[in-house]
Amino acid sequence: MSDTPGDVRGQVRAYIEENFLYLRPDLELKDSDELMALGLLDSLGFVELVEEVQNRFGLEIQDVDITEQNFGSIDAIVRYVEGKGAAAA
Amino acid sequence: MTARTIGDQLRASAAAAPEKVAVLAEGRPLAYSELDEAADRLASGLAERGVARGDRVVLALPNGADMCVAVYGVARAGAAFVPVNPTMKAAKLGDVLDRAAPVAVICDEERAPVAAEAAGSQIEPPIVAGVSELSSAGTLPSPPLDSDLAAVMFTSGSTGEPKGVMLAHLNVAFATDSIVEYLELGADDRVLSLLPLSFGYGLSQLFTCVRAGATLVLEAGLGFVGRLVRILEEERITGLPAVPTVFQVLTALKGLADRELPDLRFVTNAGAGLSTPAVDAVRRTFPGARLYSMYGQTECTRVCYLPPDQLDARPASVGVAIPGTEAWVEGPDGTPAAPGETGQLMVRGSHVMQGYWGDPEGTAAKLRPGRWPWERVLATGDLFRTDDEGYLYFVSRTDDIIKSRGEKVAPREVEEVLYGVAGVVEAAVVGVPDRLLGQAVHAHVVLEDGAKTDPESLKRYCAERLEDYMVPQRVVIQEALPRTPNGKLDRRALAVPAALR
Numbered sequence: 001m002s003d004t005p006g007d008v009r010g011q012v013r014a015y016i017e018e019n020f021l022y023l024r025p026d027l028e029l030k031d032s033d034e035l036m037a038l039g040l041l042d043s044l045g046f047v048e049l050v051e052e053v054q055n056r057f058g059l060e061i062q063d064v065d066i067t068e069q070n071f072g073s074i075d076a077i078v079r080y081v082e083g084k085g086a087a088a089a
Numbered sequence: 090m091t092a093r094t095i096g097d098q099l100r101a102s103a104a105a106a107p108e109k110v111a112v113l114a115e116g117r118p119l120a121y122s123e124l125d126e127a128a129d130r131l132a133s134g135l136a137e138r139g140v141a142r143g144d145r146v147v148l149a150l151p152n153g154a155d156m157c158v159a160v161y162g163v164a165r166a167g168a169a170f171v172p173v174n175p176t177m178k179a180a181k182l183g184d185v186l187d188r189a190a191p192v193a194v195i196c197d198e199e200r201a202p203v204a205a206e207a208a209g210s211q212i213e214p215p216i217v218a219g220v221s222e223l224s225s226a227g228t229l230p231s232p233p234l235d236s237d238l239a240a241v242m243f244t245s246g247s248t249g250e251p252k253g254v255m256l257a258h259l260n261v262a263f264a265t266d267s268i269v270e271y272l273e274l275g276a277d278d279r280v281l282s283l284l285p286l287s288f289g290y291g292l293s294q295l296f297t298c299v300r301a302g303a304t305l306v307l308e309a310g311l312g313f314v315g316r317l318v319r320i321l322e323e324e325r326i327t328g329l330p331a332v333p334t335v336f337q338v339l340t341a342l343k344g345l346a347d348r349e350l351p352d353l354r355f356v357t358n359a360g361a362g363l364s365t366p367a368v369d370a371v372r373r374t375f376p377g378a379r380l381y382s383m384y385g386q387t388e389c390t391r392v393c394y395l396p397p398d399q400l401d402a403r404p405a406s407v408g409v410a411i412p413g414t415e416a417w418v419e420g421p422d423g424t425p426a427a428p429g430e431t432g433q434l435m436v437r438g439s440h441v442m443q444g445y446w447g448d449p450e451g452t453a454a455k456l457r458p459g460r461w462p463w464e465r466v467l468a469t470g471d472l473f474r475t476d477d478e479g480y481l482y483f484v485s486r487t488d489d490i491i492k493s494r495g496e497k498v499a500p501r502e503v504e505e506v507l508y509g510v511a512g513v514v515e516a517a518v519v520g521v522p523d524r525l526l527g528q529a530v531h532a533h534v535v536l537e538d539g540a541k542t543d544p545e546s547l548k549r550y551c552a553e554r555l556e557d558y559m560v561p562q563r564v565v566i567q568e569a570l571p572r573t574p575n576g577k578l579d580r581r582a583l584a585v586p587a588a589l590r
Contacts, residue, residue: 025549036313043314047314047338062343063318063348066342072313
């Protein structure tokens with residue numbers, strides 16, 4: 001399958017909605033919202049998310065890369081994944 | 090300086106090295122002298138508000154400097170602190186307030202609305218305020234004795250009704266000294282703790298570090314693990330206490346094993362047992378650190394630890410009784426069991442609790458007459474065995490408590506919430522082995538015909554009423570629940586791992 005940047009955003013959002021957003025039906029999640037500060041994902045949630053991102057986009061993610069800057073929001077994740085060149089995978 | 094009480098322990102370390110950093114939280118260092126003085130101010134302020142010896146003060150605070158100050162301040166006021174999980178919801182906090190009848194709830198701004206709601210339901214509402222609001226530069230109240238009540242720690246029992254473990258200063262101070270001794274904790278240590286201070290294992294990190302004059306680096310949780318890896322390196326962390334969930338995450342991280350971490354000299358595990366593959370993974374990830382496999386109960390803080398030099402010979406063991414105590418396996422006839430024979434783990438020593446708050450029957454079941462007329466020994470309720478050399482092995486819990494993320498989940502407590510949903514006729518909550526959680530919480534629910542609910546709404550309903558770690562990861566709607574031949578709910582049949590996602 002050929003990923004376009006739009007697909008990265010769509011896939012990340014779909015994953016988060018499916019696995020975490022159901023607990024907060026009232027929440028309108030914006031791509032810039034801080035996922036941990038909102039209480040949407042806890043640290044375990046992020047580990048699951050990072051695993052998912054690794055598998056889905058064929059990335060190798062280093063321990064120190066799992067930061068707020070790289071995974072803090074949907075925007076951040078999209079930036080990070082695209083920066084890693086996953087769209088070409 | 091003798092240190093008979095928790096407050097004395099802080100006083101001694103502050104006198105020895107006032108400028109040294111006691112706690113580093115949210116990037117801000119708190120020196121021993123600052124912690125000491127802040128605790129005095131809180132103790133004075135509480136006394137001015139009429140808080141007296143033996144009164145309870147609930148602490149609803151996340152990991153941070155305020156929580157540390159609150160623990161020592163309340164203790165110095167001669168009152169007993171009652172720490173609660175900072176994610177606790179108003180209804181459950183209300184139950185704790187009903188039971189503990191505290192004079193005050195100390196919280197931060199974020200938790201103030203929840204605390205106020207819970208307090209408002211009380212006949213005699215406790216004061217709800219923050220640490221700084223309650224602090225004052227007045228005179229210090231007279232310090233408690235070591236036989237005075239230091240803490241009431243609410244912990245889930247087999248019935249699901251939380252039990253308030255009463256610990257006297259003697260119990261806490263003794264356990265602290267014993268743990269400092271076997272970990273060989275010293276003033277040069279820098280311990281990184283992500284465990285909630287409301288949890289016995291987390292709280293003991295504060296007590297042991299302060300006792301040893303060490304530095305405690307506090308994080309609110311595992312958070313973004315990249316941050317944790319950086320803290321390990323940059324703060325030259327020497328000790329890392331964790332639970333299997335945290336180790337699972339750390340050992341799965343790429344690159345961590347290649348980092349040198351030359352300062353890290355020990356890691357500890359408690360809260361739930363590490364499997365043998367998990368022990369191997371921890372040792373591969375932290376090759377320069379000694380791993381202490383430990384077992385504890387809130388009822389006595391810590392029971393036993395495996396000396397790291399025994400890890401190769403018996404990786405599944407949780408070792409021997411902590412210094413100054415005894416632990417043994419009791420057979421069905423009440424005499425010590427033979428090696429290899431399974432029986433209840435019994436504990437004696439000055440770390441054993443004074444009983445359960447307001448629950449003489451529960452206390453009598455857990456504290457049995459001991460060797461001396463004045464002594465009571467702790468019946469842990471957990472099944473153990475020993476090997477031929479007397480090392481202890483955990484076998485199972487005697488009840489159905491689920492251990493998820495290192496926290497205890499009482500099935501009945503979750504089931505009772507599910508029974509609150511219209512249309513739920515039967516609910517059974519079980520623990521299912523899970524790679525990350527230790528055990529995952531699964532709920533099986535039978536609905537009446539035409540009931541208007543589904544698994545997602547049921548999860549949401551639980552999430553609104555329970556602490557995060559108690560919310561089922563999965564809710565399954567069933568036609569009927571499996572029964573044993575004599576008609577009892579067959580929890581074992583439900584606990585078979587189901588295919589996930």
